[in-house]
Amino acid sequence: MAELTQDGRKIGDILLEVKNITLAFGGVKALTNISFDIKEGEIRAIIGPNGAGKSSMLNVISGFYHPQQGEVWFRGQKRGPMRPYEVARQGIARTFQNIALFKGMSTLDNLMTGRITQMHTNILWQALWKGPAEREEIAHREKVERIIDFLGIQAIRKTPVGRLPYGLQKRVELGRALAAEAKLLLLDEPMAGMNLEEKEDMCRFILDVNEEFGTTIALIEHDMGVVMDLSDRVVVLDYGKKLADGTPNEVRNDPAVIEAYLGVGH
Amino acid sequence: MNHQTDTFPKLLSDNAQRLASKVAMREKDYGIWQSWTWAEMRDEIFALANGLAALGFQRGDKLAIVGSNRPRLYWGICATQCLGGIPVPVYQDSVADEMQYVLEHAEAKFVIAEDQEQVDKMLEIQDRCPNMQHIIYDDPRGMRAYQHDHLHDFVDLQTLGREFAQAHPDYLNQAIAQGQGSDISIFLYTSGTTGKPKGVVMTYDNIILTARNSAEFDKLTSSEEVLSYLPMAWVGDHIFSYGQAYVAGFAINCPESETTIATDLREIGPTYYFAPPRVFENILTTVTIRMHDAGKLKQRMYNYFMGVARKTGVKLLNGEAVSFKDKWLYGLGNILIYAPLKNTMGFTRIRLAYTAGEAIGPEIFDFFRSLGINIKQLYGQTEAAVFITMQPDGQIFADTVGIPAPGVDVKIADNGEVLYRGPGVFHSYFKNEQATRETKNAEGWVYTGDAGYFAENGHLKIIDRIKDVGRFNDGSMFAPKYIENKLKFFPHIKEAVAFGHEKDYCTAFINIDLEAVGNWAERNNVAYASYQELAGDPRVYQMMLDSIEAVNRSLASDPLLSNSQIHRFLILHKELDPDDGELTRTRKVRRRIIAEKYGVLIDALYNGSKACFIRTEVTFEDGRKGAIEANLAIVDVPTLAAVKEAA
Numbered sequence: 001m002a003e004l005t006q007d008g009r010k011i012g013d014i015l016l017e018v019k020n021i022t023l024a025f026g027g028v029k030a031l032t033n034i035s036f037d038i039k040e041g042e043i044r045a046i047i048g049p050n051g052a053g054k055s056s057m058l059n060v061i062s063g064f065y066h067p068q069q070g071e072v073w074f075r076g077q078k079r080g081p082m083r084p085y086e087v088a089r090q091g092i093a094r095t096f097q098n099i100a101l102f103k104g105m106s107t108l109d110n111l112m113t114g115r116i117t118q119m120h121t122n123i124l125w126q127a128l129w130k131g132p133a134e135r136e137e138i139a140h141r142e143k144v145e146r147i148i149d150f151l152g153i154q155a156i157r158k159t160p161v162g163r164l165p166y167g168l169q170k171r172v173e174l175g176r177a178l179a180a181e182a183k184l185l186l187l188d189e190p191m192a193g194m195n196l197e198e199k200e201d202m203c204r205f206i207l208d209v210n211e212e213f214g215t216t217i218a219l220i221e222h223d224m225g226v227v228m229d230l231s232d233r234v235v236v237l238d239y240g241k242k243l244a245d246g247t248p249n250e251v252r253n254d255p256a257v258i259e260a261y262l263g264v265g266h
Numbered sequence: 267m268n269h270q271t272d273t274f275p276k277l278l279s280d281n282a283q284r285l286a287s288k289v290a291m292r293e294k295d296y297g298i299w300q301s302w303t304w305a306e307m308r309d310e311i312f313a314l315a316n317g318l319a320a321l322g323f324q325r326g327d328k329l330a331i332v333g334s335n336r337p338r339l340y341w342g343i344c345a346t347q348c349l350g351g352i353p354v355p356v357y358q359d360s361v362a363d364e365m366q367y368v369l370e371h372a373e374a375k376f377v378i379a380e381d382q383e384q385v386d387k388m389l390e391i392q393d394r395c396p397n398m399q400h401i402i403y404d405d406p407r408g409m410r411a412y413q414h415d416h417l418h419d420f421v422d423l424q425t426l427g428r429e430f431a432q433a434h435p436d437y438l439n440q441a442i443a444q445g446q447g448s449d450i451s452i453f454l455y456t457s458g459t460t461g462k463p464k465g466v467v468m469t470y471d472n473i474i475l476t477a478r479n480s481a482e483f484d485k486l487t488s489s490e491e492v493l494s495y496l497p498m499a500w501v502g503d504h505i506f507s508y509g510q511a512y513v514a515g516f517a518i519n520c521p522e523s524e525t526t527i528a529t530d531l532r533e534i535g536p537t538y539y540f541a542p543p544r545v546f547e548n549i550l551t552t553v554t555i556r557m558h559d560a561g562k563l564k565q566r567m568y569n570y571f572m573g574v575a576r577k578t579g580v581k582l583l584n585g586e587a588v589s590f591k592d593k594w595l596y597g598l599g600n601i602l603i604y605a606p607l608k609n610t611m612g613f614t615r616i617r618l619a620y621t622a623g624e625a626i627g628p629e630i631f632d633f634f635r636s637l638g639i640n641i642k643q644l645y646g647q648t649e650a651a652v653f654i655t656m657q658p659d660g661q662i663f664a665d666t667v668g669i670p671a672p673g674v675d676v677k678i679a680d681n682g683e684v685l686y687r688g689p690g691v692f693h694s695y696f697k698n699e700q701a702t703r704e705t706k707n708a709e710g711w712v713y714t715g716d717a718g719y720f721a722e723n724g725h726l727k728i729i730d731r732i733k734d735v736g737r738f739n740d741g742s743m744f745a746p747k748y749i750e751n752k753l754k755f756f757p758h759i760k761e762a763v764a765f766g767h768e769k770d771y772c773t774a775f776i777n778i779d780l781e782a783v784g785n786w787a788e789r790n791n792v793a794y795a796s797y798q799e800l801a802g803d804p805r806v807y808q809m810m811l812d813s814i815e816a817v818n819r820s821l822a823s824d825p826l827l828s829n830s831q832i833h834r835f836l837i838l839h840k841e842l843d844p845d846d847g848e849l850t851r852t853r854k855v856r857r858r859i860i861a862e863k864y865g866v867l868i869d870a871l872y873n874g875s876k877a878c879f880i881r882t883e884v885t886f887e888d889g890r891k892g893a894i895e896a897n898l899a900i901v902d903v904p905t906l907a908a909v910k911e912a913a
Contacts, residue, residue, distance in 0.1 A: 145296035150407075155525035157297065208408060 005232060012040035014073075015216050016061065016184060021070035023056055023240075030056040031067065032240045038184065043210055044218045045227045048237035049260065054220045055097060057237065058186050061218070062094050063087035075183075089117050093182035095173045097189045097220075103162035107153060107172050108144065110161055114179030115140040147175050150212070151205060167198035174205060178213075185209070187219040191226055199223065203230055224261075228252065236260070272447035273470045275348040277512045279442070282308035285488060285515045293337050294522035294530055302337065304515070310424070314338075315345035315438055317427030318376065321400055321418070325350035325444075328372050328397075328453070332356045332365065332388065333380025335494040335507070335520045338404045338420055342378040343498075343508065347451060349441050351376075354453045354465075355499040358384065364463075366391035368455050372465055372696065373397045378420070381405040385417070447471040453696055454501050454648055465696030466501075466648050476651040476690035477509030479672040483656060484618055488515035490538045491615070495527050501648040502622075506540055509651075531612035539619040543626035546641070549611055550630050571599035572636070579604075579636030584660045604637050613639050620644055627755040628664035635662065643667050645728060649705065649712055650674070651690030655726045666725035676726060682717040682743065683732045717745060719826060729827075734857070736767025742829040744772065749830055750855070752820065756813045758782040761842050763855055764832070765868055771833040773871040775864070776810050777842055783809075798839045798896055807901055810837060814903050822906040831905040834871050836878070838864075839896035845885045870900055 005011060017037040023030045031053045038044045046054050059065040061072065063082045072079045074090060082090075093114070101110050118140065125133040148154055151171055156164060161172055170190060177185055190206065191199045203226060209215050221227045227234060228248040236243040236257050244254040251257055271277050281290070286305040293300050302310065318329070329346040331339050331353055343353040354372045356365055358380065365387055369377070375397050379385045385403050392398055402418045403409060409419070431438065451470040455463040480486075494507040507518045516538070521530040557568050578592045588596075608614050619634070619641040626643065634641045640659070645667035646652035654676060657668035670676045674688030687710040694702040706712050717735045718728040729735070729745040736744040744766040753762040753774065761777035778801050786809075787794060794800040818831040842848040847859050861868065863882070870878035881895045 142296065145298075149296055152523065154297075154522045155529070158529075211410065212407070 009041060009211060010214075011042045011232065014038070015040040015075065016218075017073040018057075018061065019071045019073065021057075021060055021067045021072075023053075023060060023065055023067040030240050031060070031237075034070070034237070034240075034242050036235045036242065036245055038216060038218055039233075040183075040216055041210070041214055042216060042232040043206070043230055044216075045231035045234045046218065046220050046237065047222075047224070047227055047234055048243070051239070052237040053240040054237055055188060056240075058094065058188055058218070058220060061184075062092060062186055085117070088180065088182075091181075091183035092186065093177040093180040093184075094186035095170075095177050095188055095190060097192065099166075099169045099173055101161045101169060101173055101176070104160055106158050106160055107156045107164075107175075108148070108158060110172055111144045111147060111175050111179045112140060114176035115143065117180060143181070144179055147178050150178075150208070151175050167194050167201075170194065170198075170202065171205070174202075174209075178209060178215075181213075183216060185215050185217045187217060189220050189222065191221060191223055199226060206230060269446065272474065273347060273442070273445040273449065274344050274451065274474070274508075274512055275442040275445060277474070278304075278308050278311060278344055281512065281515050288488060288515065289517045290511075290515075291337050291340070291518055291520070292534075293520040294526070294533075297522075299519075299533070301517075307337075307341070310338075311341045311344045311348065312431070312438055313424040313427040314341055314420075315348040315427065315441075316430045316434075317423035317425075318345060318351075319349060319434075319437060319441070320426050320430040321376075321423070323349050323351060323376065325441075327351045327376065328354050328374045329376040329378065330354045330356055330369050330372065330374040331378050331498060332384045333358050333378070333404065333498075334524065335496075335498055335503070336380055336404055337520055339378060339380065339498060340494075340508065340518070340520075342402075343452070346376075347445070348438060350445055350449070352450055352453055354455070355497075355504070356455070357457065357497050357499045359497075362387040362390045366394050368463055368465075369398065370395045371463075372453055372455075376400045376402070378402045378404070382408040385409065385412070389414075445470070447474065450693065452504065454504060455499060456648055457500075464698060464701060467693040467696050468651060469693050472651050472690050472692065473505070473509045474513060475673070476653055476671075476688075477505055477513045479689065480505070480653050480656065481510050481514045483658070483672050484538075486510060486514040486516065486538065486618075490514065490516035490617075491534055491536045492516065492518045492538050493521065493527070493531055493534055493536045494518045495521050495524075495530075496540065501652055502540060502646075505652045506538075528612070532610070533612075535612060535615040537615050537617045539613075539616055541619070541621060542623045543621050543630070544624070546621060546626065546630050546634060550633055553607065553611075568603060571595075571603040574599050575604065575636035576632065579638055580632060583635055583638060583640060584662070600638070608637060608639070613637075616640070618642070622646060622667075625751045626664065629755070631664040644671075645726060647712075647714060649692045650686060650688070651692070653690060654684075654686050654688075654714070657725075661723075661725070663723075663725060666721050666723075666727045668725055670726075677711070678719055679713075681732065682719065682735060684714045684716050684718045684726070684728070685711045686714065687711045717743075738766055738772075738829055739768060739770050740829070743826060744830060745827070746857070748827070749774070749817070749821070749832070752817045753813065758786065758809060759813060761849075761853075761855070763842075763857070763860055764830075765861075765871065766830065769872060772830050773868075774814070774832050774835045775860075775867070776814075776835055776837045778806060778810075778837060780841070797841065798894065801837045801839055802896070802899065807837060807899065810835065811901060811903060818903060818905055828906075832903050833905060834900055834902050836867060836871065836898045836900045839880070839898060840882060840884060840894060843884075846883075867898065876900055 014037045019035050021031050021034045046057055048054050060067050063084045066081050121133045121136050148157060161169055191202050210217055234248055234251045235245045236251055238260045243256045243260055244251050271280050281304045287303050289301045290304040290307045291302045329351055331342050333339050346353040354374055356368055377388050379388055379401060385401060388401050400416050402420055402423055404420050406419055447470045449470055450467055451473055452468050453465045455465050492507060496503045511518050519534045521527045557565060574595045578588055578596045581588050616639055619639055622644045642657040642662055645655045653671035654674060655668040656671045674686055676686045679685055691710060691712055715732055716728050717730050717732045718726055721727050729748040734746055738744050746764040749764040750762040753759050758779050759776055760779035763775040764772055766772040780797060783806060814832050814835060821831050822828045848856060867878055867880055877897055877899050879897050881893055883893050885891055
């Protein structure tokens with residue numbers, strides 16, 4: 001059943017669900033028996049203190065880690081063990097906590113790499129260039145130019161990303177994830193290390209992406225203010241366990257969350 | 267005037283026939299330059315005008331234009347004029363409250379806004395602008411959630427207009443035919459740095475005659491290319507990108523965004539270009555810095571050929587005789603240095619560049635002219651539809667602003683104020699009878715508020731705002747800004763304040779430019795621990811003394827200003843700072859406050875002492891207050907007897 005948010009966005013059925021995930025590295029349990037879902041069209045936040053297992057959770061969803069126990073269901077189907085590129089082809093794109101762009105390549109080329117899962121001409125056509133490969137490239141370039149326009153990064157189109165300031169690199173990374181035209185966008189600390197103005201810009205872009213393209217977004221973030229303003233539902237992790245799950249207001253008033261974040265007077 | 271082309275809508279129809287397939291406008295969108303021919307542009311504008319008519323636009327209604335240089339906003343101007351309405355372009359970076367004043371004052375009924383940001387401002391001030399009825403937006407991004415009956419998408423409105431045109435095929439033609447040259451064409455609001463903005467009312471005759479005269483003066487043709495990047499609300503853009511473009515039929519190009527102007531400039535390669543002096547200054551600085559980083563060979567080539575250019579380039583541009591050898595060297599330099607350099611700056615095709623608004627340093631001016639870029643100065647005002655004086659080709663001087671523009675009379679009042687009258691003189695200030703009468707007298711002469719005089723070669727020289735001009739005790743003229751500008755042209759002088767009103771002679775405070783002087787100190791192994799120490803260094807004093815002597819020599823050659831030679835000066839121990847109230851936010855000197863704060867120093871400049879102690883309160887960046895003390899040396903400067911320029 002589709003429901004409407006206060007600002008008129010549509011939130012649909014469950015897009016992705018994780019069930020009873022347990023992930024261990026040797027004897028260290030990074031995640032213990034975690035279950036939650038992400039609904040189509042919503043902005044879902046995963047929060048928690050350092051080492052709570054947020055990035056591990058994201059890596060499980062993006063197929064980078066394989067949990068020892070538990071299941072990942074995507075669009076109503078159980079997902080078997082997969083390579084990350086297979087996950088990407090299914091329609092999941094992500095950004096990284098430490099920017100993972102091709103530093104020596106221009107913004108434009110970096111965004112074009114985001115289209116890689118949609119390129120169909122084989123290596124021979126690519127080598128010949130004229131004909132299908134060229135037509136395909138032009139079509140992809142058009143998509144990428146729309147993203148450049150959307151993110152307002154026209155001025156750095158031809159600039160190597162290694163020369164860009166941090167905030168802009170983050171924006172380019174978001175652009176690359178957008179270029180993949182994913183159903184589900186995973187953002188790993190999209191605002192880490194940004195100043196206030198850059199954070200505001202990034203919030204605006206995340207909301208716009210969600211509204212304009214209807215993309216479902218799951219994000220990890222430290223800045224509580226940002227999380228509470230931005231997201232529809234929040235899941236809180238602590239020491240690999242799920243503490244709470246609900247709307248920002250519910251989570252904010254949850255005693256377990258208050259204890260984990262602020263500590264309780266003894 | 268030919269009544270077939272006495273308004274912009276009529277000019278549009280005329281151009282759409284004569285120049286049907288010629289490009290009238292380009293905009294870079296999604297990385298590609300999209301273009302519209304004159305015929306296509308006419309269809310777009312007519313569709314918009316019909317759409318406005320369908321919304322109930324009446325003759326005399328005002329339509330505000332809020333946004334940066336976008337084709338659709340330019341079309342909005344002409345579409346409004348088609349219906350006998352009055353467009354009111356607004357500075358797009360003003361905050362909502364500032365816009366509210368203009369929109370309310372102009373009684374704008376319709377608004378064309380660029381994007382969500384501007385629409386939000388309009389919605390914010392809507393309650394306080396009772397006349398505002400319809401808001402049309404260009405960029406639909408982020409507008410999906412807005413549910414208002416009076417909000418219209420630009421494209422939807424044009425569709426509505428095309429339907430309206432089918433039902434009323436003659437409506438628009440009749441509306442256009444009703445317009446005539448003496449009708450009001452536009453309101454241009456002054457930026458309002460002093461008090462509330464004033465709405466300058468212009469007629470079609472004002473804009474079209476001025477545009478036509480100036481286009482003939484500079485031989486502009488339909489093959490010019492212009493980059494439209496200055497605010498649409500500014501009279502200059504209205505003349506260069508609208509008036510002259512319609513009259514001469516040339517193409518204007520809208521940049522992709524504010525941040526891509528440099529790239530877009532290079533891609534378009536305009537033939538006709540306007541920029542304030544600051545822009546040319548920045549380009550020169552960038553070139554100089556990048557040359558410092560270049561390899562030894564390149565540096566030597568650059569230095570050698572720039573020397574050649576300085577010697578030959580300006581002469582070539584002015585059409586003077588040059589020896590064969592110099593011509594040959596300049597040709598070689600063009601291949602090796604000038605042409606690649608101009609390509610980098612985006613000036614390869616430039617035929618004519620204008621600068622105005624502030625004094626431009628002679629070395630900046632000469633740099634561009636020596637490269638073969640025909641950069642000229644003009645002197646203008648909103649109230650004149652820009653042009654008061656212009657520099658004719660071949661008679662370009664850095665310190666004068668040219669001869670009266672075609673059709674314009676200029677005279678100097680007894681108090682030294684520049685007056686003018688001509689076809690471009692504004693109709694009135696909107697709803698401000700009193701200001702109109704104060705600015706424009708019964709015979710049509712307009713008071714500029716600037717002091718100036720005609721030099722011996724017949725070119726006008728602007729020296730200062732009339733209210734800042736003072737008198738020495740012997741009655742001769744004292745123009746502080748003129749002297750300060752001359753000083754500031756030296757790269758190691760950041761700021762200067764000249765004194766002399768009701769005194770016997772002229773003196774000055776100097777602020778060193780920390781970057782330039784610090785750089786010099788580094789290269790010459792001068793050690794210093796603070797700004798104050800560097801400013802007080804005797805070698806720095808010597809450097810300033812040399813510069814001031816040069817200024818005195820130049821002042822002495824001008825019979826009117828030879829009394830303004832600087833007799834004594836000191837270097838201030840701190841930088842004049844807007845935070846301390848010594849400068850305005852736009853870095854203009856606040857004379858009254860400086861005179862109060864540094865009274866002891868001014869007294870010392872006139873009582874013959876060799877040094878003076880001062881304690882100054884300063885505000886640090888974090889808001890804390892402190893005080894700095896210094897014992898400043900005061901230095902006498904040799905002055906010259908007045909000499910005739912001809913000597």
